Amino acid sequence: MALALSLIFRIKSIILAAKKPNAQPNKDDAHRSLPKPDESIGFFPEAVLLKEKKVAEDGQFLPEFADAEEEKLYEYLNLQLESESKVEQMRHYEIVFLIHEKNAEEVESVIEKVQGFLREKKGKLWRLSDWGMRRLAYKIKKAKYAHYILMNFELEAKWINEFKSMLDMDERVIRHLCD
Numbered sequence: 001m002a003l004a005l006s007l008i009f010r011i012k013s014i015i016l017a018a019k020k021p022n023a024q025p026n027k028d029d030a031h032r033s034l035p036k037p038d039e040s041i042g043f044f045p046e047a048v049l050l051k052e053k054k055v056a057e058d059g060q061f062l063p064e065f066a067d068a069e070e071e072k073l074y075e076y077l078n079l080q081l082e083s084e085s086k087v088e089q090m091r092h093y094e095i096v097f098l099i100h101e102k103n104a105e106e107v108e109s110v111i112e113k114v115q116g117f118l119r120e121k122k123g124k125l126w127r128l129s130d131w132g133m134r135r136l137a138y139k140i141k142k143a144k145y146a147h148y149i150l151m152n153f154e155l156e157a158k159w160i161n162e163f164k165s166m167l168d169m170d171e172r173v174i175r176h177l178c179d
Contacts (some may be wrong), residue, residue, distance in 0.1 A: 090124070090154040097167060097176035098146035104133065107147050110172055114151065117166055123155035140174045 099107055111128065118125055131148035140146065155163065160178070167176045 091157050092154050094152050095178040096150050097173050100174045101143045101145040103172040121159045125153045127152040
């Protein structure tokens with residue numbers, strides 16, 4: 001019995017020690033990912049060159065430079081960063097379009113129209129393959145045959161919908177599939 005009471009007493013003392021209100025408060029974590037108030041944050045030119053940061057009313061940083069050379073370096077790095085971020089990536093497309101059999105003599109003018117669009121939008125034509133007149137699996141706009149053209153090209157993504165609309169509006173093109 002005495003042994004059981006001593007065990008209960010020890011367990012209660014351990015529990016009370018764990019619940020002590022004057023236990024040491026949590027220390028500040030030194031391995032945190034958030035920057036401290038005195039650390040510089042932001043894009044590379046500001047983080048490297050700014051001595052102290054002042055914020056304008058619109059939220060933009062107002063830099064203070066040590067000398068004119070530092071200011072020129074900041075402007076150069078900032079312009080370079082902006083130019084790299086504004087580069088539009090060209091995407092590669094493949095298209096097959098069919099020209100109605102009654103417009104067989106106008107195939108070259110349709111191809112020239114498509115190539116003119118690509119030149120205007122600064123696209124790059126990689127392959128143009130004229131497959132010639134082929135029999136269709138089913139009639140399209142009362143045609144049993146159509147002239148097939150395959151093209152591979154690069155174009156900025158913002159122009160592809162306009163390219164497809166141009167083909168849709170051309171009545172000589174009866175089908176197109178762009179991927």
